[in-house]
Amino acid sequence: MSYVSVGDMAQSFSFRRQSFQLKTNINRLGNELASGRVDDLSKRVSGDFTVISGIETSLNTLDAYRMAQKEAGQFADAMQISLGVVQEQSAKATSTLLLSANAASQTQVQNIATDVRQQFDAVVSALNTQSAGRSVFAGTATDKPAIASASSILADLQVAIAGQTTAGGVASVVDDWFNLAGGGFETSGYQGSTTALSAFDIGAGQQADMSITAADPTFRETLKNLALAALVSEGALVGDLPGQAELLERAGDGLLSIADAQTSMRANLGSVQAQIELVSVQTTSEISGLEITRTGLLSVDPYTAASELEQAQTQLETLYALTSRMSRMNLVDFLR
Structure with a gap:
């Protein structure tokens, strides 16, 4: 220098x-x-x-989407686990109920009905599943259970079927309770909102739709048929062995008929889960x-x-x- x-x-x-x-x-x-x-x-x-x-703004936006993807993924996983329980318990009940045609004694009928009552309890519990403190099947009413307890539903049904003396009569009343507009299920069984949960915004132009509620027709049919059999364990048509066996058989046939709908429901949710995973991977790549x-x-x-x-x-x-x-x-x- x-x-x-x-x-x-x-x-x-x-x-x-x-x-x-x-x-x-x-x-x-x-x-x-x-x-x-x-x-x-x-x-x-x-x-x-x-x-x-621009980079900082994009990163902040992507971080927000990543949080939404995590929340949506957890919500979808909770739903899928619940649907798995519903389908599994329905399948077990179907297998048990199809044996009712061969039931030759009151004890056999009662044992079958008692088993199905437990499966009914499990399905009700599954439909009241929560994710991060939010009910997943209650629509926008995420702060409350989706449906009433199994005991409460059966108690209402027992009142409704009082006076019925045939399997057909009992089955008709139970069907109305679950499926009629303004019927028992809508007024006291389903406790969620009639407004479905909005789709999750998981990316630019990407939404994850998980608007299933416990009021879905597939769930109603599942609950209806399980409850129909469970009522036998509560004393429906007591003393009428053929009538009770018919109720169990009707319930088994009903559950068998909605198995495909349950599978379709799980498949549709699986597609949403795959979408969330794909968008999540893309977001991680963009952030990187x-x-x-x-x-x-x-x-x-x-x-x-x-x-x-x-x-x-x-x-x-x-x-x-x-x-x-x-x-x-x-x-x-x-x-x-």
Whole structure:
């Protein structure tokens, strides 16, 4: 490094200016090496923060979508598990009820009805499943159970069938209770909202629709047939063995007829789960790409920074050596 003498005061000023610049560079390079990020972002982007601002905005939006995807995924998983319980318990009940045609004693009929009562309880419990404290089958009324308890439903049905003396009569009343507009199920059985839950916004132009409620016809038919058999365990048509056996047989046939609808319901929800997973993977990929781009704009090359830092330190030491020879200044005074 060469220096031109322009008088003692001018020379002193020149040395101090060079010293200040070198110290500033050393501090900047030290900070960049420690943080791995450029110290003067404005200089890096030439004062145009449009790109950085756009990246940050996109990342914030994608982070919000990622949270929505997580919530939607958990909600869908809770639904799918519940549907699995409904289908599994229905299948078990169907197998048990189809044996009722061969039931030859009151004990056999009662045992079958008792088993189905337990399966009815399990299905009701599944339909009252919650995800993160929200009922999944209650529509927009996520703060309450979707349907009344199994005991409450059966108690209402027992009142409704009072006076019926034939299997056909009991079955007709139970069917009306579950399926008639304004019937027992709508007034006291289903406790959720008639307004379906809005679809989850999981991405730009992407929505996950999980609007199934416990009032869905497939669920009504499932509950109706399980309840029809469970009523036998509660004393329906007591003393009429053929009549009770007929109720069990009707219930088994009814459950068998809706097995495909249950499978279709699970398949449709499975498609929604696949959609959530696909969009989630895409979002993660987009976030990764934007973070790489941002890092490229903000980061420094550690080897280049280290080399420049070493060079600046050498220049400062050289300047100090030259200054000290000319003014006999010690290092402490020079670095002040």
